[in-house]
Amino acid sequence: MLKIENLYKSYGKKRVLSAFSMGTDQMTAIVGKSGSGKTTLLHILAGLLKPDSGVIAFHDTAYNFRSFGDLANMRYRYIGVVPQEYCLVNEASVFDNMAYPLKLHGVQKQETKKRVLELAEMLEIEDLLTAKPKKLSSGQCQRIAIARAMAHKPPLLLADEPTSALDAETKQTVIRAFTEYEGLVVLATHDTDAISAAQNVVSLDAQ
Numbered sequence: 001m002l003k004i005e006n007l008y009k010s011y012g013k014k015r016v017l018s019a020f021s022m023g024t025d026q027m028t029a030i031v032g033k034s035g036s037g038k039t040t041l042l043h044i045l046a047g048l049l050k051p052d053s054g055v056i057a058f059h060d061t062a063y064n065f066r067s068f069g070d071l072a073n074m075r076y077r078y079i080g081v082v083p084q085e086y087c088l089v090n091e092a093s094v095f096d097n098m099a100y101p102l103k104l105h106g107v108q109k110q111e112t113k114k115r116v117l118e119l120a121e122m123l124e125i126e127d128l129l130t131a132k133p134k135k136l137s138s139g140q141c142q143r144i145a146i147a148r149a150m151a152h153k154p155p156l157l158l159a160d161e162p163t164s165a166l167d168a169e170t171k172q173t174v175i176r177a178f179t180e181y182e183g184l185v186v187l188a189t190h191d192t193d194a195i196s197a198a199q200n201v202v203s204l205d206a207q
């Protein structure tokens with residue numbers, strides 16, 4: 001269960017989130033027009049950005065925004081992120097990009113290989129494992145970023161417009177991967193198919 005209570009966030013004089021609250025334990029789509037604060041909210045949920053005030057808890061563990069160490073620990077234990085800009089390591093292979101979170105969690109090589117292959121097949125990127133992201137298309141990079149975020153099976157998966165670079169058919173493959181994902185998925189999206197796949201839809205437009 002993810003609970004957000006009374007969240008406020010401004011950049012200087014610009015208020016982005018105002019008394020925002022929500023609670024969910026099912027796949028949730030955060031919607032809203034460009035500039036409405038979707039990425040801001042996901043960055044806060046990822047523990048990468050401090051709100052001005054408010055309380056967030058995942059599985060009854062409250063985020064401690066006073067400590068970057070605590071936030072990093074929270075991220076390590078619970079959270080996977082698909083950034084809007086993918087943020088892949090361009091010089092490393094696709095396999096290594098996907099394996100990186102597993103390495104951080106001390107997963108053995110054989111198990112890592114198995115998980116990477118399983119995700120690569122699911123997201124239809126198995127032919128790209130030895131390639132480097134700098135030579136790949138946006139839609140390919142987007143799926144690698146999704147696979148990387150899912151690799152260590154984090155119980156909270158945050159994805160920022162994860163279907164924005166995909167054709168209609170590949171989009172369905174990705175949406176299926178999210179709906180079948182075992183943890184709680186929160187995604188920011190404009191995509192009507194992704195919105196329909198979510199059990200909860202939360203709009204930031206009324207802020």
Ligand SMILES: Nc1ncnc2c1ncn2[C@@H]1O[C@H](COP(=O)(O)OP(=O)(O)OP(=O)(O)O)[C@@H](O)[C@H]1O
Pocket residue numbers: 011014016032033034035036037038039040041084
């Ligand atoms: N680091 C920052 N400093 C100042 N203003 C910012 C910063 N990041 C975002 N903003 C502003 O906050 C508002 C919300 O931005 P955000 O990126 O969260 O929107 P978004 O809903 O994700 O938009 P998009 O759909 O275009 O990705 C925008 O008006 C943006 O200009």
Ligand SMILES: [Mg+2]
Pocket residue numbers: 038039040084160
């Ligand atoms: Mg955004």
